[in-house]
Amino acid sequence: MNVAVFAPELKAVDVHFTAGGQWRSAPLTELTDGIHHGVVSGLGEGSRYGFWPRGGQVKHRQLLVDPYARAITDDGGIFHSVFVEPGFDWDGARPPQVPWRDTVIYECHVKGQTMLHPQIPAELRGTYAGLAHPVMVEYLLNLGITSVQLLPVHFHLDEPHLQELGLSNYWGYNTLGFFAPHEAYATAAARRAGPKAVLDEFKTMVKTLHEAGLEVILDVVYNHTAEGGKHQRTYSYRGLADHAYYRHEVHGNYLDTTGCGNTLNLNEPRVRQLVVDSLRYWIEEFQIDGFRFDLAVSLARDGNNHFDPNHPFLQAVAADPVVSRAKLISEPWDVGPGGWQTGNFPQGWADWNDRFRDAARSFWLEDANALNHGGSGSSVARLASCLAGSAEVFSGSGRGPLASVNFVTAHDGFTLADLTAFDRKHNEDNGEENRDGSNYNRSYNHGVEGATGDSAVLDARARAARNLMATLLLSLGVPMITAGDELGRTQHGNNNVYCQDNELSWLHWLPDDRQEQMFRTTRRLLRIRRIFLANQPYGYPATEHGSYLLWFNEAGEPMTQDQWTDPSSRTVQLLMGSPNGSIDGLVVVNGRLEPRKILMPSSAALRDFGVAENHGRTFELLLTTSDYDDRRRGARIASGEREIIGANSISIYRA
Structure with missing residues (x-):
């Protein structure tokens, strides 16, 4: 076997490996451009191995893990690389290649998604195989999402303070191996059978989801490693090439823009190559469809620690014929100076849009809280910008609405239900005296902190959750739903459950009537989205009137500048049009505390915007987030006629 490892800071390297049940060692006799390499006899399929400076004492010590290891095992707290031959029968399964314009992302955790599901066999719960079980596949398809985005599945470790x-x-989010799947998410049977079986179970999960038409996107953490700060335990990179793999400041200390103790140095060509090789491996060997890059700004900081949209890493990704075709999603911030870069990543990337999150929460929750206590809210302009795809955020980088990954919640923060039920975080279980997690969540408990039996409070919370979900799913851009939000999942006020591997974080699958209603609403909204946005060109201008999105006030006339900026003007009508001059749908937003009488857009107003005479004469109510949804669904209102929109609600019509 040819063995090679990048270790420019070591004078000589040995490889220690198992063969015939015994540990052996062999020198890597050649050194080329910082890479130690050599031909080793006896190292084959299933061999455990690791690297060590020649002559170093390895007994009871951690061998250095291969950065390119395809599998890693935990042997009682000692981690070994494992050699695994590639190969898997995909039986013709191919990636679905869902267009960006049709993509609906569902962010979930491999373990938490199925750990409590009563219809999935106990031995499969919490595993790759469990996620691919027919019950789960049917659920995802029934909901209407297109792409499953998995929280990190690379081999990772627990931080010392958590232990x-x-x-x-x-x-x-504490990766040790960028090529190895996390073995703890495999079934017990696969773990007993060995690393190859773990890889095959992962590939079978991807194959099954692909056969159902569902994409698989991985949340990847290339910004730091599990080695943490300089005085924490060395596992691999630090022992091989500390100054090459990690960023250092002028005094030799780690330059940390991740908050995790270290930052990988993608200004170093070999480290950059490692990341691109890892991405290509997951695409070619596992058929992965895309990646969401954690703290992506840290990947593109130059030698002066400034974010560079033309950074060599971003250019390498764009130039790679395999990686460039995948869905590439940035978390466009880190904790370093100038760390907020939403909208500034280059073409070919989509960004998590935190401005969307903040605007939606502020309009439906923070403003409602202020209004209920005699204060004032914001105008409807920021929310309208969200519905229109956040042009002001992304146009500067030459990108349109499809560069905006819209979200109201994510794994990090309150769940959708908790946004409506808690004014404050409740993270005491995390062992940090409630200091961790964000203190500013733009949430609103609707008068009672946490659980309550007050039906009026529960109704108001449910309506707010529906408003937020409707805003998310009716906006231009790419929506991301956090797993469980469609079921009203609660974390009981904990907004940072990164260390809670228990029922607080896992999805519960015995929903009550209110949670069932939330699921049905989410599913209907996704179906309406497919109808309304089917003909949207997703580019910023369209007709001679400038847009396929037409805005009207509550009198059915075009919005004026004063109405856009007036905080008391919290009602707007949005017509979604098509290139042929027809109307696909009408969305009416009422952010006031009382119902509003409005006039539907008149035929004259529609003509002024170039809408064809034979379109838009009558509007059929498809869904309203108000408490009277089921009673009024199917009602028809003609252009120019009066309609009542419930307090703090959204009504959606088909033309």
Whole structure:
């Protein structure tokens, strides 16, 4: 076997490996451009191995893990690389290649998604195989999403402080191996059978989801490694090439823009190559459809620690014929100076749009809280910008609405239900005296903190959740739903469950009537989205009137500048049009505390905007987030006629 490892800071390297049940060692006799390499006899399929400076004492010590290891095992707290031959029968399964314009992302955790599901066999719950079980596949298809985005599945470790507290890194943002799937998410049977069986179970999950037409996107953490700060345990990179793999400041200390103790140095060509090789491996060997890059700004900081949209890493991704075709999603911030870069990534990338999150929460929750206490809210302009795809955020980089990954919640923060039920975070279970997690969530408990039996409070919370979900799913851009939000999942006010590998984080699958209603609403909204946005060109201008999105006030006339900026003007009508001059749908937003009488857009107003004479004469109510949804669904209102929109609600019509 030819063995090679990048270790320019070591004078000589040995490889230690198992063969015939015994540990052996062999020198890597050649050194080329910082790479130690050599031909080793006896290292084959299933061999455990690791690297060590020649002559170093390895007994009871951690061998250095291969950065390119395809599998990693935990042997009682000692981690070994494992050699695994590639190969898997995909039986003709191919990636679905869902266009960006049709994509609906569902962010979930491999373990938490199925751990409590009563219809999935106990031995499959919480595993790759469990996620691919027919019950789960049917659920995802029934909901209407297109792409499953998995929280980190690369082999990861628990931080020392969590181990001291008896907790674990449930989310998995602490990677040790960028080529190895996390073996703990495989079934017990696969783990007993060995690393190859673990890889095959992962590939079978992807194959099954692809056969159902569902994409698989991985949340990847290339910004730091599990080695943490300089005084924490060395597992691999630090022992091989500390100054090459990690960023350092002028005094030799780690330059940390991740908050995790270290930052990978993608200004180093070999480190950049490692990341691109890893991405290509997951695409070619596992058929992965895309990646969401954690703290992506740290990947593109130059030698002066400034974000560079032309950074060599971003250019390498764009130039790679395999990686460039995948869905590439940035988390466009980190904790370093100038760390907020939403909208500034280059073409070919989509960004998590935190402005969308903040605007939606502020309009439906923070403003409602202020209005209920005698204050004032914001105008409807920021929310309208969200519905229109956040042009002001992305146009500067030459990108349109499809560069905006819209979200109201994510794994990090309150769930959708908790946004409506808690004014404050409640993270005491995390062992940090409630200091962790964000203190500013733009949430509103509607008068009672946490659980309550007050039906009026529960109704108001449910309506707010529906408003937020409707805003998310009716906006231009790419929506991302956090797993469980469609079921009203609660974390009981904990907005940072990264260390809670228990029922607080796992999805519960016995919903009550209110949660069932939330699921039905989400599913209907996704169906309406497919109808309304089917003909949207997703580019910023369209007709001679400038847009396929037409805005009207509550009198059915075009919005004026004063109405856009007036905080008391919290009602707007949005017509979604098509290139042929027809109307696909009408969305009416009422952000006031009382119902509003409006006039539907008149035929004259529609003509003024170039809408064809034979379109838009009558509007059929498809869904309203108000409490009277089922009673009025199917009602028809003609152009120019009066309609009542419920307090704090959205009504959706088909033309």
